[in-house]
Amino acid sequence: MDPQPTQGKPRPDRDAGEGVPARGAALRILDSVLRKGLPLESALDRAAQNLTLPADRALAHAITAAVLRHLDDLDALIDGATARPLPNDAKARMALRIALAQRLVLGTPAHAAIATVLPLVDGGPRKLVHGVFGTLSRSDARLPDPPNLPAAVAERWRIAWGDAVVAAAARLAAMPAPLDLSFASGEGAIEGGLSLAPRHLRLPAGARPTELPGFAEGAFWVQDIAASLPARLLGEGRGRRVIDLCAAPGGKTLQLAAADWRVTAVDLSADRLKRLRANLARTHLAADVIVADALTFTPAAPAEAVLLDAPCSATGIFRRHPDVLHRVRPKAIAALAERQQAMLSRAAAATAPGGTLLYSVCSLEPEEGEQAIEAFLTRHARFAIDPVEAAELPEGITPAAIGTVRVLPGMIEAAGGADGFFIARLKKK
Template sequence: MKPAQPQSQVGVDARRAALRLLDSVLRRGLPLEAALDGAARDVSGADRGLAHAIAAETLRRLPDLDALIDSATQQRLPPDSKARFALRIALVQALALGTPGHAAISTVLPLVDGGPRRLVHGVFGALMRRTVALPSTPTLPRAVEERWLGNWGREMVDAARAAMAAPPPLDLSFADDQAARRFEGRHLAPRHARIPAQSGITDLTGFAEGQWWVQDLAASIPARLLGAGGGRRVLDLCAAPGGKTLQLAAAGWQVTAVDNSAPRLLKLRENLERTRLAAEIVEADVMSWSPEAPVDTILLDAPCSATGIFRRHPDVLHRVKARQIAEMADLQGAMLRRAADWLQPGGTLVYATCSLEPEEGEAQLAHATGLTLDPIAPDELPNGVVPAPGGHVRTLPTLLADKGALDGFFIARFKRA
């Protein structure tokens, strides 16, 4: 049993874990979720959840927090200085998470013992006396805003900021449409229910019985475009953590789910067991693996920058730079060409990425060698989502903004000649 902490140290471990999390994301470029186990190794339970919440909200509000800090210092603190990190953590608690100011600063000061403790205390106190506040909609990192302004325009940028201002709703996908309709919530598509954001997902009605799984409505579109399987075989490439695999299996497909991540495939296996659905699982790299024979249907949810899921994963806004987008685009093009070679004549391939970058979406149409775009019809899509003029689908934060919005996705369906 761990010895009881002195009263002055209560809550400090959670803040120290939050600092390690932020350092992992901002300095080392790791995804927030991937860094959690290492950064929060000394905490568990509620403290682990608090560390994650502090880090995630800090990343969501980072430009605005830094602007406040810079307004109260004579010399600009280095971006990676411990004093700036500590101030970010204290301020986000006091201004966004509802922590009383005295608790926000007292649990952070031990993080800078032997360092700029007086500076951190002084800057925090000065800002609190000014009764500062964060803007109602978070500011995007400058590079992201400039990129999205150029690609999509001001309306999209404003919608993206608004989408970050509150926790996004929870979308549930169901194996059975009747079960979905019995579930209280918004029904924006067959086998779907949207409910307000909440914790305790495993306690919700139907979870233990395997009636549903969590999946953003936009993420459910690629598998919807393949329709009913009728016992036919489909390759689900880069499948984990498995929402699309579950959809396809529930729709009557014989699914071969391929992914190179053992931990993510473990999550897929757990969800298959919970939902009582079946799929063949292959742990392999799509760029070195190949099926034994040509296939009729492929779903390729390609690895990408994941900037489209920024609402739930704000770390992508700070980790992903132009170089990573270019590298991902090259990989996607190679995967698309490789998968196309596995299709039988007349076969169908659905390509998707959860990215808001045209390089990972619209530009990939040029890499579909030997494939012809199969235009998507409006009646194949959730209410409020319409195909682009070219017949593909692009979801942006502007879509369904009054109903909780959508993640950013690009989706195209092809036929092989």
């Protein structure tokens, strides 16, 4: 390939107009995530308002996710091919990240990868972008497999969990996530599915839920195996009351309703509760739905069980949401941990004597997990850990010595891995 523009030859970027909007959206999304700290999904929703074709939205998402999964390695290639380092937020660096991620991760032909990106730097450093891309293409540059996690994240997780978990996280970061389904009842029988727990089925990455048998009838919903554990650990409801304090979009509400709990589903976001209501309607399950702030919500009466699936850094779901690897900083983790303590106190007050408080976060940060529960227990003498038994968990996920559950990268890896999670089941005296 020779990406150098030559007089008289067709200008590839002029011929590639149809691919440009998706790349333009990718540039805006990356800027929103990396510079403004916006979650990928929100940035995508905003950027996609200017995209008319659903295929462009999917492509913008695929490109930005590829860039975010390989960001440090892409930057190392770019830095190795430029005389002076480009500023982190320079448009030229962003354009090169997009072109290289397409070429080296998504397999886009070099011609299309560069042609669709050059218009993004029109009136700017076109020559530089073109030159660096050409140099890297000619030298047959490649990305390491597995990718390197951002140095700060790798160091944080190495201190918390050790080298083997960091290595497993890097492998997971590049691995397409399988599709996990939770069923309202019985076992789903879908060809190619693997059941890791009752009412669970795992399908290979790329399976489309809406095209699977049973979707229209509401037989199942999409939920990572790790995310399905908190509700499982409350067992069968037998008509008892549970308050699901941060409930939307409702994966755990659906599980609890299906397990015969009388569920009060609370969430601050009316918009997200619309999705919860739609999920209840599709699956023919029932719950009382309340828009309220978990920091001030007081139920009419305490409940036998309270599930607090607290808002958190979400660093455990990095393979589906690679933006968390770049936006979540220690300061934000500390602020979230403080809010989690306040929410835990409200959840404690909403739990009836003899009842269970189930706390969970999809975070890989001990501050939001082990340390949060330790701090809570020192302040709430009426609560104690109700230890989870190994038999309550899927094979390959084992409880910690004190009876909490920590799902780490590397667990059930042969079966496709799981999101990072922390769960504590607490009993109130």
